[in-house]
Amino acid sequence: LANRVEKMSENGISRPKVLTLDTMNPTVKMVEYAVRGPIVQRAVELEKELSEGIEKPFTEVIKANIGDAQAMGQQPITFFRQVLALCSYPELLNLDNTFPEDAKNRARLILQSCGGSSLGAYSPSQGIDYVRQDVANYIERRDGGVPCDPDNIYLTTGASDGITTILKLLVCGQGIDRTGVMISIPQYPLYSAALAELGAVQINYFLNEDNCWSMDIQELQRAVNEARQHCHPRALCIINPGNPTGQVQSRDCIEDVIRFAAKERLFLMADEVYQDNVYAEGCKFHSFKKVLFEMGPEYSETVELASFHSTSKCYMGECGFRGGYMEVINMDDDVKSQLTKLVSVRLCSPVPGQALMDLVVNPPQPGEPSYNCFIKERTATLSALAEKAKLTEKILNTVPGIRCNPVQGAMYSFPCITIPDKAIKEALEKGQQPDMFYCMTMLEETGICLVPGSGFGQKRINEGFVVMTILPPIDKLTILLNKVKEFHQRFTKQYS
Numbered sequence: 001l002a003n004r005v006e007k008m009s010e011n012g013i014s015r016p017k018v019l020t021l022d023t024m025n026p027t028v029k030m031v032e033y034a035v036r037g038p039i040v041q042r043a044v045e046l047e048k049e050l051s052e053g054i055e056k057p058f059t060e061v062i063k064a065n066i067g068d069a070q071a072m073g074q075q076p077i078t079f080f081r082q083v084l085a086l087c088s089y090p091e092l093l094n095l096d097n098t099f100p101e102d103a104k105n106r107a108r109l110i111l112q113s114c115g116g117s118s119l120g121a122y123s124p125s126q127g128i129d130y131v132r133q134d135v136a137n138y139i140e141r142r143d144g145g146v147p148c149d150p151d152n153i154y155l156t157t158g159a160s161d162g163i164t165t166i167l168k169l170l171v172c173g174q175g176i177d178r179t180g181v182m183i184s185i186p187q188y189p190l191y192s193a194a195l196a197e198l199g200a201v202q203i204n205y206f207l208n209e210d211n212c213w214s215m216d217i218q219e220l221q222r223a224v225n226e227a228r229q230h231c232h233p234r235a236l237c238i239i240n241p242g243n244p245t246g247q248v249q250s251r252d253c254i255e256d257v258i259r260f261a262a263k264e265r266l267f268l269m270a271d272e273v274y275q276d277n278v279y280a281e282g283c284k285f286h287s288f289k290k291v292l293f294e295m296g297p298e299y300s301e302t303v304e305l306a307s308f309h310s311t312s313k314c315y316m317g318e319c320g321f322r323g324g325y326m327e328v329i330n331m332d333d334d335v336k337s338q339l340t341k342l343v344s345v346r347l348c349s350p351v352p353g354q355a356l357m358d359l360v361v362n363p364p365q366p367g368e369p370s371y372n373c374f375i376k377e378r379t380a381t382l383s384a385l386a387e388k389a390k391l392t393e394k395i396l397n398t399v400p401g402i403r404c405n406p407v408q409g410a411m412y413s414f415p416c417i418t419i420p421d422k423a424i425k426e427a428l429e430k431g432q433q434p435d436m437f438y439c440m441t442m443l444e445e446t447g448i449c450l451v452p453g454s455g456f457g458q459k460r461i462n463e464g465f466v467v468m469t470i471l472p473p474i475d476k477l478t479i480l481l482n483k484v485k486e487f488h489q490r491f492t493k494q495y496s
Contacts, residue, residue, distance in 0.1 A: 090107070181201070214247060233266060241408065251291060279386035389413075
């Protein structure tokens with residue numbers, strides 16, 4: 001109603017607002033983004049209240065809701081920051097003995113590839129040629145020699161930018177012909193938000209919790225068959241390693257998915273931003289592209305694939321630089337021209353992010369001055385994440401009423417929590433999902449900010465899920481997990 005009321009200006013002239021809830025783009029109102037939703041907003045309010053001296057049952061808010069590594073205390077890689085500093089302020093290249101020579105050499109190469117030898121210049125819309133070549137070389141090394149054409153590489157503003165760009169190409173049609181996109185449940189809310197904004201149909205397929213959140217071809221078949229009754233399924237999205245479930249898909253599973261996509265004529269989208277984050281024994285990251293090409297021409301020359309990587313996760317944690325890339329395989333040449341046109345609309349992705357992406361795909365090599373430091377820092381970060389993954393699973397599974405699958409990879413756990421009937425009733429009376437009520441109560445009582453799993457699509461009658469990052473330092477994570485344990489026991493007793 002307030003949006004429809006005409007506002008009176010100081011000079012007495014009244015005019016209706018041009019933009020109101022009734023006149024704005026209706027698809028935007030459908031967008032939800034759980035990891036930055038109401039519970040996170042309340043966490044920010046609590047931080048402000050603490051800073052103002054308002055007493056709380058806790059002394060700090062611990063945000064364990066999002067994969068923001070450096071906000072959680074993870075330290076950046078020295079070599080990366082040295083080169084970026086040199087690129088940002090080239091006068092530093094003239095200092096003796098302040099920076100290692102390999103960092104200086106890399107900065108010079110990157111600057112030479114930039115317009116005016118400056119990070120402040122626009123780059124080609126597809127990305128700096130030098131960086132795209134390095135990305136192509138990296139993919140070839142990673143995939144055991146499978147060729148990679150730099151012309152198939154697009155540098156993006158994080159992986160999210162690439163994902164939404166491909167979705168824009170895919171979405172078309174009206175009514176029963178409207179594009180449907182298959183996404184995993186639990187899902188990273190970027191996908192549901194982007195599909196809502198684009199007016200596409202979200203097709204849910206459920207991961208198998210009982211088999212460590214694996215993909216099941218029968219479930220994919222069920223989902224696509226049902227979806228064809230009301231939309232046109234055109235794409236299948238996979239996150240591997242998984243967000244928020246932390247699973248690592250096996251090679252056999254990936255082969256099955258590729259066969260399924262070929263049979264059902266689906267465009268494959270492989271979100272592989274956690275490819276370095278694999279912890280569990282017996283698990284290994286397999287890129288969709290590598291498996292696709294090893295399956296032979298029947299698939300490698302026909303199945304359309306876009307894969308995505310980022311500087312934000314893995315051992316880098318450089319979320320704020322917004323660096324990323326996507327590679328497109330078997331894309332129609334005319335469509336690829338349209339893709340290049342589409343990315344040119346936003347001029348280019350951030351050039352510092354492109355420079356950082358170059359360092360990620362081409363880090364210091366053996367014999368170079370920075371190599372030992374780089375390997376030490378990289379190994380320490382990944383080892384710490386592996387330790388925290390095991391710790392999270394171990395502690396949570398000691399709590400009656402909490403069940404947590406092994407965190408095989410990525411940066412999150414997705415434990416299942418049993419919620420008492422009285423708590424479910426009170427939540428519904430408040431108009432909340434039970435796991436939202438659970439998480440909000442935990443936040444108010446302990447200062448721990450988790451995300452309810454219902455925001456990721458997972459729903460149960462008497463159970464809920466929460467998303468918890470494993471990123472805090474080991475001592476803080478231990479405290480956090482024990483607080484969760486104590487809270488759950490207290491919550492269960494209160495509502496029994």
